[in-house]
Amino acid sequence: MVKNIYPWQKVNGGVSAPLGFSASGVKAGIKNSTKYDLALIFSEVPANSAGVFTKNLVKAHPLLLTEKHLQKGTARAVIVNSGNANACVGQAGDEAAWQMAKVTAEELGISPEEVLVSSTGVIGQEMPMAKVLPGIKNVVVEVKKLKAEHNELVLAEHADRAAMAIMTTDTVPKELALELKCSTGTVKLGVMAKGSGMIHPNMGTMLCFLTTDAKVDSLKLKELLKEAVDRSFNMISVDGDTSTNDMVVILANGQAGVELQGTDWENFCKMVDFACCQMAMAIARDGEGASKFLEIKVTGAKTLEAARKIARSVCSSSLVKSAMYGQDANWGRILAAAGYAGADFDPAKVDIYLNGLQVAAEGQGLRFSEEEALKLLEKPDILIELRLKDGSQEATAWGCDLTHKYVDINANYRT
Numbered sequence: 430m431v432k433n434i435y436p437w438q439k440v441n442g443g444v445s446a447p448l449g450f451s452a453s454g455v456k457a458g459i460k461n462s463t464k465y466d467l468a469l470i471f472s473e474v475p476a477n478s479a480g481v482f483t484k485n486l487v488k489a490h491p492l493l494l495t496e497k498h499l500q501k502g503t504a505r506a507v508i509v510n511s512g513n514a515n516a517c518v519g520q521a522g523d524e525a526a527w528q529m530a531k532v533t534a535e536e537l538g539i540s541p542e543e544v545l546v547s548s549t550g551v552i553g554q555e556m557p558m559a560k561v562l563p564g565i566k567n568v569v570v571e572v573k574k575l576k577a578e579h580n581e582l583v584l585a586e587h588a589d590r591a592a593m594a595i596m597t598t599d600t601v602p603k604e605l606a607l608e609l610k611c612s613t614g615t616v617k618l619g620v621m622a623k624g625s626g627m628i629h630p631n632m633g634t635m636l637c638f639l640t641t642d643a644k645v646d647s648l649k650l651k652e653l654l655k656e657a658v659d660r661s662f663n664m665i666s667v668d669g670d671t672s673t674n675d676m677v678v679i680l681a682n683g684q685a686g687v688e689l690q691g692t693d694w695e696n697f698c699k700m701v702d703f704a705c706c707q708m709a710m711a712i713a714r715d716g717e718g719a720s721k722f723l724e725i726k727v728t729g730a731k732t733l734e735a736a737r738k739i740a741r742s743v744c745s746s747s748l749v750k751s752a753m754y755g756q757d758a759n760w761g762r763i764l765a766a767a768g769y770a771g772a773d774f775d776p777a778k779v780d781i782y783l784n785g786l787q788v789a790a791e792g793q794g795l796r797f798s799e800e801e802a803l804k805l806l807e808k809p810d811i812l813i814e815l816r817l818k819d820g821s822q823e824a825t826a827w828g829c830d831l832t833h834k835y836v837d838i839n840a841n842y843r844t
Contacts, residue, residue, distance in 0.1 A: 435699075435700075435703065436609060436610075436696045436699075436700075437607045437608060437609040437610075437618075437696070437700045437703075438607065438608050439605070439606065439607060439608075440606045440607065440608045440617065441581070441585045441606060442581065442584055442585045442588055442606045442617075442619060443585065443588030443589065443591070443592055443604040443605070443606055443619050443620070443621055444470050444588050444591065444592075444604070444606075444619035444620065444621050444638060444639075444640045445575075445584040445585065445587065445588040445591075445619060445640075446584075446585075446588075446606035446608075446617045446618075446619040446640075447606075447616070447617040447618065447619050447640050447641050447642035447682070447684070447685070448617070448642040448682075448684035448685055449472055449473040449474060449642060449682045449684035450470065450471070450472055450473075450619065450640045450642070450680075450682065451470075451471050451473075451572050451575040451576055451584060451587070452468065452469060452470040452471065452572065452587060452588045452591040452621075453468070453469060453568055453571040453572050453575065453587035453588075453590050453591055454466075454467065454468040454469075454568065454587070454590035454591040454592070454593055454594030454595075455467050455564055455567045455568045455571060455590075455594070456564075457510070457560050457561060457563070457564025457565075457567070458560050458564075459510055459511070459512035459513055459550070459556075459557060459560055459561060459564070460511075460512030460513065460550060460551070461512065464511075464593070464594075464596075465590050465591075465593040465594035465596075466510060466511045466512045466564075466594055467508075467509070467510045467511075467561065467564040467565065467567075467568055467594055468507075468508075468509045468510075468568065468590070468591035468592075468594035468595050469506060469507070469508055469509075469533070469565075469568040469569060469571075469572050469591070470506065470507040470509075470591065470638055470640065470680070471505065471506045471537065471572050471576075472504075472505045472506070472640070472680055472682045473576065473682070473684070474505070474682050474683075474684065475503045475504070475505055475543065475682070476503060476504055476505060476640075476680035476681055476682035476683075477502060477503055477645060477646055477647040477650055477680070477681045477682075477683070478499055478502060478503055478504040478545070478647060478650065478678065478679065478680045478681070479499065479502070479647055479650035479651035479654050479678070479679055480495065480496070480499050480545075480654070480676055480677060480678040480679075481654055481655055481658045481676070481677045482495075482496060482675065482676050483673060483674065483675035483676070485673050485675075487516070487517065487673045488516075488673055488674075489514050489515055489516035489517075489522070489548060489552075489673045489674040490515050490516065490518070490522035490523050490525065490526040490548075491515055491526040491529070491546035491547055491548045491674070492547070492673070492674055492675075492676055493523075493526075494523075494526045494527060494530060494546050495545045495546055495547060495676065495678070498530070498542050498543070498544065498545055499545065499678075501542070502646075502647030502648075503543070503647065504543050504544070504545050504678075504680055505537070505539050505543040505544070506533055506534070506537060506539065506543060506544045506545070507544070507545045507546075507547065507638055507678060507680070508529050508530070508533045508544060508545070508546055508547070508565060508568075509546075509547040509548070509549075509591075509594070509595050509636065509638070510529075510547075510548050510549070510550070510556075510561060510564075510594075511548075511549050511550050511594060511595050511596060511597050511623070512550040512551070512597070513548060513550040513551055513554055513556050513557065514548050514549055514550045514551055514552045514553075514554075514673060514674050515548040515555075515556045516548075516552045516553065516673040516674060517552055517553045517673070518553065518554070518555050518556075521555050521556075522555070522556070525555070525556040525558055525561075526546050526548075527541070528558060528562065529544075529546045529561065529562075529565065530542075530544040530545075530546050532562050532565050532566070533546075533565050533569065536565065536566055536569035537569055537572075545678060547595075547636055547638075547674070547676055547678075548674055549595065549597055549623065549636055549674050550597055552673060571587060572587075575587055588604065588619070588621070589602065589604070591621060592604040592621040592623075595621065595622075595623040595636055596623050597623065598717050599623050599624065599715055600715055601711075601715055602621070603621060603622045603623060603624075603708055603711040603712065603715070604619075604620065604621040604622070605619070605620050605621075605704055605707055605708065606618065606619045606620070607619075607700055607703070607704060609693075609696055609697060609700050611687050611689065611693040611696075611697075612692075612693055613687050613688070613693075614685055614686060614687040615685065615687070616641060616642055616643040616685045616687050616689070616697065617641065617642055617685070618639065618640070618641045618643075618697075618700055618701065618704055619639065619640040619641070620637065620638065620639045620640075620704045620705075620707075620708055621637070621638055622635065622636060622637040622638070622708035622711065622712060623635065623636050623637075623712075624636070624712035624715070635662060635675050635712055636674070636675065636676055636677075637662065637676075637677040637678070637705070637708055638677075638678050638679075638680075639654075639677070639678070639679040639680070639701065639704065639705075640679075640680050640681075640682075641679070641680070641681045641682075641701075642681075642682055642683065642684040642685035642687075643681055643683065643685055643687055643689055643697060644681070644683035644685070644686070644687060644688045644689070645681040645683075645689065645697075650679055650681055653698050653701055654677060654679050654701070656698075656702070657698075657701050657702045657704075657705040657706075658677055658705065659737075660702055660705070660706065661702070661705035661706040661708070661709040662677060662705060662708075662709050662712075663741075664709065664737065664740065664741060664744075664824065664825065664826040664827060665709045665710075665712055665713045665744070665826065665827045665828060666713075666741065666744045666745040666826065666828045677705070679701070709827060710722075710827050713827040713828050713829055714829065716828065716829035717834070718831075718832040718833070718834030718836075719829035719830055719832065720754065720809070720829075720830055720832055721753055721754065721808075721809055721810070721811055721829060721830040722809060722810045722811070722827070722829055723744065723750070723753055723811050723813065723827065723828045723829055723830065724810070724811070724812045724813070724825060724826075724827055725740045725743045725744045725813045725814075725815070725825065725826045725827070725828070726740070726812065726813070726814050726815070726823070726824075726825045727739045727740045727743075727767075727814075727815045727817065727823060727824050727825070728814070728815070728816050728817065728823040729816050729817040729818045729819055729820060729821070729822075729823070730772070730774065730817050730819055730820050730822040730823065730824070731773060731774065731817075731819045731820040731822065732772075732820070732822055733822045733824065734772070735772035735773060735774060735819075735820075735822065736772075736817075736822045736823050736824035737824040737826075738770040738771055738772040739767045739770045739772050739774070739815065739817075739824075740815075740824045740825060740826035741770070741826050742766045742767060742769065742770035742771075742772075743763055743766045743767055743770075743813060743815065743826070744826035744827065744828040745766075745828070746762060746763075746765075746766035747831055748762040748765075748766070749762045749763055749766055749813075750828065750829070750830050750831035751830070751831050753806065753811055753830045754830035754831055754832050756803055756806040756807055757806070758783055758786075758788050758797070758799070758802035758803075758806060760781045760783070760788040760789045760794065761794075763781055763813060763815065764776065764779060764781065764789065764792065764815075767779070767815060774817045774819050775817075775818075775819060776792045777791055777792040778791060778792065778817060778818040778819060779791070779792050779815055779816065779817055779818070780814075780815075780816040780818070781813070781814065781815055781816075782812075782813070782814040782816075783802060783805060783806065783811065783812075783813060783814075784805040784806065784808065784811055784812050785805070785812070786801060786802055786805055788802065
């Protein structure tokens, strides 16, 4: 039995695990009639909320609406669809996003400004509202049933449907629920995410939604979420593309009645960070066409920013990713990617390791067994370490290899 080293425990329920939250997903037929493609997360009471969004100058219509609705710092519902990004379609896109918020609000009996809207899928195509609006009504019916029944097993099952409904080229749903015992009670955190392609630092086509029953004001939520995103979603790369729809949103409804202070607050922040990192790694593992999971660890940097830049640069390198796919211990590509990261370091000090095998020392290649290297790189998980020996800061990035299948998936994405 593996001992739990964290002050929290995993529990069931996904985003419906915290008190006062319920979620579900339905098949609206937005792009494919056989898959769940419309999800709703609902809080029984107003929840303090915060979000972090893509840095792409081209932003999807629902993202702009959600940014506006979050200005007041509270929300009660998140409506999310897959199959259509609702991006770059002009006034029709703005109207579609607003209609999604409006109809969701009407069906739930709340204000449209309390609804956050998110979309993912094909860019540049108008949203098929004739399918979306009936889908919204159906998913609200499902969530209302959950509220009436309040059966934990059923809540968890429908949370699974919500996690499936936000998937596009993802091969597996991504969700997690955690429970933290505090000095004055217990709080829970639920999370679901999606992402497989268009993944790059500053957030790629990825969505993430967190729920908690802890009492946290919106300003604190915003601060802790930004820090967690910087350590997690901004440290992954699948293909170097940053999308138009990326968002991470957290809702805290306070239903557990627990105010977090001192060690409890520190542990809660660490739990949010842990959940985001788990989702980030799950996205990297599920990269489009990926056959290997890459972890790039940079130690001994002068500054945290330098460590992060170098880790992200190596993680994003198509040449490094291709070498890992080909099981080629081409350490020169790793050092070169570090060199153009825009961070200050001394290349003549750098040691490089691949799954524990040292392949370079002080910026130069070592004699090593190619057979041993090949055997190590055949593994599905590859750890690339760069030891800079310039300082005390470190950072980790996550990604995947670049395969022929990635091209196949994206060559036919719209069809």
